[in-house]
Amino acid sequence: MPKLSYQKALNRALADAMTADETVFVLGEDVRVAASNVTAGLHKRFGDDRVLDTPLSEQGFTSFATGAAIAGMRPVIEFQIPALLFLSFEQITNHAHKFSLMTGGQCTVPVTYVVPGSGSRTGWAGQHSDHPYSLFAHVGVKTVVPATPADAYGLLRSAIADPDPVVVFAPSAALGVREDLDFGTLAPVSLGSGRIHRHGTDVTVVAVGHHVHDAVAVADDLADSVSVEVFDPRTLYPFDWDGLTESVSRTGRLVVIDDSNRMCGLAGEVIATISERVRLAAPPARVTRPDGAVLPFSLELDRSVQPSRAQLADAVAIAVKERP
Amino acid sequence: MTASTVDIAVSLYRTVRLIRRFEERALELVRSGDIVGGIHPCIGQEAVPAGVCAALGQDDLVTGTHRGHGHVLAKGADPARMMAELTGRVTGLNKGRGGSMHAADFGVGVLGANAIVGAAGAIATGAAWARQRLGTPVVAATFFGDGAVNEGMLLETFNLAALWRVPVVFVCENNGWATTMRVDDAVAGSITGRAEAFGIPASTVDGQDAAAVLAATREAVARARAGGGPSFLECRTQRFEAHHTFEHAVRLRYRTDEELALIRARDPLDIQGARLDAAVRADVDSEIEDVLGHAVEFALASEFPDPLTALDHLYASGLRPRPGSGV
Numbered sequence: 088m089p090k091l092s093y094q095k096a097l098n099r100a101l102a103d104a105m106t107a108d109e110t111v112f113v114l115g116e117d118v119r120v121a122a123s124n125v126t127a128g129l130h131k132r133f134g135d136d137r138v139l140d141t142p143l144s145e146q147g148f149t150s151f152a153t154g155a156a157i158a159g160m161r162p163v164i165e166f167q168i169p170a171l172l173f174l175s176f177e178q179i180t181n182h183a184h185k186f187s188l189m190t191g192g193q194c195t196v197p198v199t200y201v202v203p204g205s206g207s208r209t210g211w212a213g214q215h216s217d218h219p220y221s222l223f224a225h226v227g228v229k230t231v232v233p234a235t236p237a238d239a240y241g242l243l244r245s246a247i248a249d250p251d252p253v254v255v256f257a258p259s260a261a262l263g264v265r266e267d268l269d270f271g272t273l274a275p276v277s278l279g280s281g282r283i284h285r286h287g288t289d290v291t292v293v294a295v296g297h298h299v300h301d302a303v304a305v306a307d308d309l310a311d312s313v314s315v316e317v318f319d320p321r322t323l324y325p326f327d328w329d330g331l332t333e334s335v336s337r338t339g340r341l342v343v344i345d346d347s348n349r350m351c352g353l354a355g356e357v358i359a360t361i362s363e364r365v366r367l368a369a370p371p372a373r374v375t376r377p378d379g380a381v382l383p384f385s386l387e388l389d390r391s392v393q394p395s396r397a398q399l400a401d402a403v404a405i406a407v408k409e410r411p
Numbered sequence: 412m413t414a415s416t417v418d419i420a421v422s423l424y425r426t427v428r429l430i431r432r433f434e435e436r437a438l439e440l441v442r443s444g445d446i447v448g449g450i451h452p453c454i455g456q457e458a459v460p461a462g463v464c465a466a467l468g469q470d471d472l473v474t475g476t477h478r479g480h481g482h483v484l485a486k487g488a489d490p491a492r493m494m495a496e497l498t499g500r501v502t503g504l505n506k507g508r509g510g511s512m513h514a515a516d517f518g519v520g521v522l523g524a525n526a527i528v529g530a531a532g533a534i535a536t537g538a539a540w541a542r543q544r545l546g547t548p549v550v551a552a553t554f555f556g557d558g559a560v561n562e563g564m565l566l567e568t569f570n571l572a573a574l575w576r577v578p579v580v581f582v583c584e585n586n587g588w589a590t591t592m593r594v595d596d597a598v599a600g601s602i603t604g605r606a607e608a609f610g611i612p613a614s615t616v617d618g619q620d621a622a623a624v625l626a627a628t629r630e631a632v633a634r635a636r637a638g639g640g641p642s643f644l645e646c647r648t649q650r651f652e653a654h655h656t657f658e659h660a661v662r663l664r665y666r667t668d669e670e671l672a673l674i675r676a677r678d679p680l681d682i683q684g685a686r687l688d689a690a691v692r693a694d695v696d697s698e699i700e701d702v703l704g705h706a707v708e709f710a711l712a713s714e715f716p717d718p719l720t721a722l723d724h725l726y727a728s729g730l731r732p733r734p735g736s737g738v
């Protein structure tokens with residue numbers, strides 16, 4: 088079977104969406120030559136009108152896209168680096184996100200924001216290494232973090248087709264992931280549906296984005312002693328609470344690995360919600376970035392503030408210690 | 412004057428009068444507590460929306476500001492549904508979800524008042540660009556105050572609109588004040604100079620004269636329709652009232668009584684009214700009284716929305732958010 092890379096999957100999703108719907112267009116910085124590779128070939132295929140290189144004016148072009156969306160188009164913005172989401176946070180959360188409600192349903196704002204290369208890029212230091220998906224889930228903007236090429240394809244297709252703004256985080260550490268698959272099976276993946284990557288009976292590990300691959304690896308390593316189920320929410324907002332509740336109801340234990348800062352991060356919400364719904368057999372645990380993390384440059388420092396496989400293995404070991 | 416110039420003069424006066432009396436009735440409703448949260452009255456500035464919107468067609472688009480009642484009314488929204496919106500009723504333009512600062516009526520091309528200073532220009536620009544791409548070109552006029560010309564995002568927008576020759580008219584309502592800050596203390600260089608720096612044709616207009624605003628906007632709209640891209644109008648106007656009605660309770664001292672008298676000396680209502688026959692003017696006045704009498708009655712007789720529907724429309728997809736309590 089042919090191999091598909093995560094990056095190529097995003098590219099394919101964009102091309103397929105643009106072919107299927109004339110109102111879809113891409114804008115961003117250096118998207119014509121495809122500096123990020125995600126928009127490779129699109130300019131040649133779809134032309135100037137549908138692939139726009141923007142000046143470095145993130146706030147301006149983010150709201151420009153909002154305007155284009157309320158007038159009937161489906162813009163896809165590529166943000167070159169995750170920090171651009173901080174710069175355009177107001178435009179996304181205070182305008183694009185609020186227009187449907189504030190106008191009493193008079194308009195829809197179908198904009199997709201894609202960040203190919205979120206989280207640590209290894210050696211890019213403090214201002215290029217954030218992974219701010221919890222912020223968007225918090226404000227209620229639809230938030231997607233695919234882990235695999237097939238999901239990257241399917242979730243991006245659904246994000247573009249959705250009538251609301253959606254932020255798609257493509258973790259740097261996942262961009263190189265490749266998957267053997269029959270391209271004919273690529274299909275939209277509905278927003279809000281999680282996926283169990285590995286079945287288990289002792290503990291449910293919720294893993295986000297690239298950490299899905301870490302969780303599967305840790306589960307394999309521990310297979311002789313613990314049966315780990317790996318749950319990938321895929322969409323963080325809306326979250327598949329029913330899917331996760333079902334899993335934890337079976338395993339009775341919960342560990343979360345999440346590349347957010349600890350304070351008010353996604354892991355805290357997952358633990359709170361599941362604790363409200365399920366009587367756990369052991370205290371839940373989470374592996375996250377520290378509170379208020381700023382990624383330092385030097386490689387060992389950069390890695391030391393990101394969730395690791397070793398930390399996850401420890402958390403799983405503690406969670407299953409008191410097996411009934 | 413020819414028949415059609417008389418019609419235009421009457422129509423401009425009617426809009427100025429409608430906005431003026433709408434604001435005065437709204438101020439009464441603020442005082443009576445029927446409008447909560449107060450308003451940013453645009454009394455004194457009515458000629459700007461009246462003149463600009465008279466140069467636009469029904470399909471053309473506008474975005475307004477926090478001081479936005481005039482923009483919405485001049486573009487043709489129903490005053491009764493607008494008043495219902497201000498009083499938070501389910502019959503309001505936004506079903507009571509927007510209020511004074513977010514009133515929108517997509518049916519007449521009002522993409523919404525926007526309460527973040529300098530934010531709406533990019534939205535109007537994107538919408539006008541999109542309509543061109545979709546093969547249904549229109550012109551968008553976007554209003555903003557003098558305070559907005561120091562917002563980076565608006566300057567970014569001038570650049571995008573000029574680069575991509577978007578059919579948009581940037582309308583600066585320079586009323587001399589951003590809340591309590593004088594324009595001279597806030598603007599280095601000049602207001603029109605900002606647009607000119609991006610190659611956008613800019614002119615300064617007497618914003619108290621609806622006919623002058625109309626003439627200048629016509630030129631800008633013609634340029635936009637001919638593919639000439641954006642234009643910029645600095646409309647010199649005056650805010651007769653408070654920045655916001657909270658000032659009625661908290662007296663802020665930033666304009667002296669003498670200064671206020673000067674500010675109010677050139678009233679757009681009188682300037683346009685003087686161009687009409689006294690009898691015609693009286694007819695328009697009584698017509699507007701009827702319209703607003705009905706508007707207030709309609710608003711106050713309308714239902715409030717059901718609290719169970721508070722988060723309706725949050726997601727166009729129909730997604731229901733989790734409630735704030737319970738499991």
Ligand SMILES: Cc1ncc(C[n+]2csc(CCOP(=O)(O)OP(=O)(O)O)c2C)c(N)n1
Nearest residue numbers: 478526527528556557558559586588589590
């Ligand atoms: C970005 C932003 N900053 C501050 C405010 C608070 N604020 C609301 S209106 C206003 C003054 C705006 O002045 P101007 O643009 O001149 O318009 P005017 O009120 O005079 O019509 C301020 C500071 C805001 N709403 N948005």
